[in-house]
Amino acid sequence: MVTAKVWVLKKHFEGFPKISNFDLKEIELPNLKDGELLLQSVFLSVDPYMRPYSRRDMKEGDVMIGTQVARIVESKNPAFTVGVFVVARSGWRTHFISDGKDLQALPSSWPESLPRSLALGTIGMPGLTAYFGLLEVCKTKPGETVLVNAAAGAVGSVVGQLAKIWGCKVVGCAGSDDKVAYLKKIGFDEAFNYKTVTSLDEALRKASPDGYDCFFDNVGGEFASVAINQMKKYGRIAVCGAISQYNDTVPQKGPYVQIPMIFKELRMEGFLVTSWNNRWEEGLKALLKWVMEGKVKCHEQVTEGFENMPAAFIGMLKGENLGKAVVKV
Numbered sequence: 001m002v003t004a005k006v007w008v009l010k011k012h013f014e015g016f017p018k019i020s021n022f023d024l025k026e027i028e029l030p031n032l033k034d035g036e037l038l039l040q041s042v043f044l045s046v047d048p049y050m051r052p053y054s055r056r057d058m059k060e061g062d063v064m065i066g067t068q069v070a071r072i073v074e075s076k077n078p079a080f081t082v083g084v085f086v087v088a089r090s091g092w093r094t095h096f097i098s099d100g101k102d103l104q105a106l107p108s109s110w111p112e113s114l115p116r117s118l119a120l121g122t123i124g125m126p127g128l129t130a131y132f133g134l135l136e137v138c139k140t141k142p143g144e145t146v147l148v149n150a151a152a153g154a155v156g157s158v159v160g161q162l163a164k165i166w167g168c169k170v171v172g173c174a175g176s177d178d179k180v181a182y183l184k185k186i187g188f189d190e191a192f193n194y195k196t197v198t199s200l201d202e203a204l205r206k207a208s209p210d211g212y213d214c215f216f217d218n219v220g221g222e223f224a225s226v227a228i229n230q231m232k233k234y235g236r237i238a239v240c241g242a243i244s245q246y247n248d249t250v251p252q253k254g255p256y257v258q259i260p261m262i263f264k265e266l267r268m269e270g271f272l273v274t275s276w277n278n279r280w281e282e283g284l285k286a287l288l289k290w291v292m293e294g295k296v297k298c299h300e301q302v303t304e305g306f307e308n309m310p311a312a313f314i315g316m317l318k319g320e321n322l323g324k325a326v327v328k329v
């Protein structure tokens, strides 16, 4: 019998998550039945969506939702062999049993030298979010100017690099000087620390005096209110996330966007990366190629130890991560 460790949501979040919202439990896993697999998590993802989705999808006592890279350690399913690595959506667990239906194998061309944790970030759901958000929502054209916030994160850092590959000028903002330096290192044309600029309006105007053709919004709130007034005519706004609001106990006002939307004939479109589930293979293949060619640089914020999952999650929400936040078990 294998004992799995799991993190459960002990108490729904009120405002910013706290360590006390979580409880670490042990579960004795049964012996495998025919067709089943036993897997061990090697890397687990902590993502912003877990904060709003927990209230919508979970009840207290449930195992926290989430994805992991896991290794097959025992198999009673001829389609899966011991030692193979997959991406699963089994939540915050060290070990789990699967019938194989909900597992995604890493791309067959995944090189041994490439960290498998990237399957949770640049060459995974966040990278695909950037890929489809730019390609299918922003529909960037060469020579256009793209703005992205939370730009040093899992999604934002890929947005900026893909926009560069696709011939755009890229402006990014992030919440620390180290992150701004990183953005310039990976090719952003302009980058600034939104926490220290005296005026966001001036910082955006200085970065691109002619304004923005595309705005890839990961943050929402006040930032969006300011940025929308600097969109060019017929600009496109991809509403990817609103992390500035996930921990609010009282909904923020605004942003009041109607006048610039009309006057500049803007298109603002919310999207979920899961809308392109049937094209994830296409995106992963492209992202893997760009990473191997060195055209897309990756950075991970690795937290060691399953026991530190809540701290890694809270840290990411506070902006302590540069690049994709993952937990190494």
Ligand SMILES: NC(=O)C1=CN([C@@H]2O[C@H](COP(=O)(O)OP(=O)(O)OC[C@H]3O[C@@H](n4cnc5c(N)ncnc54)[C@H](OP(=O)(O)O)[C@@H]3O)[C@@H](O)[C@H]2O)C=CC1
Binding pocket: 047, 048, 049, 125, 126, 129, 149, 150, 151, 152, 153, 154, 155, 156, 173, 174, 175, 176, 179, 218, 219, 239, 240, 241, 242, 243, 244, 245, 271, 272, 273, 274, 316, 317, 318, 319, 320, 321, 322, 323, 324, 325
């Ligand atoms: N629509 C979709 O399908 C998907 C949407 N998303 C969304 O994309 C966004 C980025 O996700 P992801 O790349 O995984 O996360 P990141 O790796 O970017 O980590 C979150 C970052 O958000 C920034 N942040 C946190 N709070 C605030 C705040 N109050 N104001 C401004 N910035 C803040 C911090 O960076 P900083 O230092 O810049 O403050 C923090 O590092 C999220 O909104 C997420 O919900 C992600 C995946 C799929």
Ligand SMILES: CCCCC/C=C\CC(=O)/C=C/C=C/C=C/[C@@H](O)CCCC(=O)O
Binding pocket: 048, 049, 052, 053, 056, 065, 066, 067, 089, 125, 240, 241, 242, 272, 273, 274
């Ligand atoms: C409930 C309000 C939600 C408002 C928008 C919040 C977040 C947008 C966002 O971050 C969406 C992310 C989607 C991620 C999808 C990931 C899947 O691959 C796995 C989801 C995990 C699971 O369903 O178990």
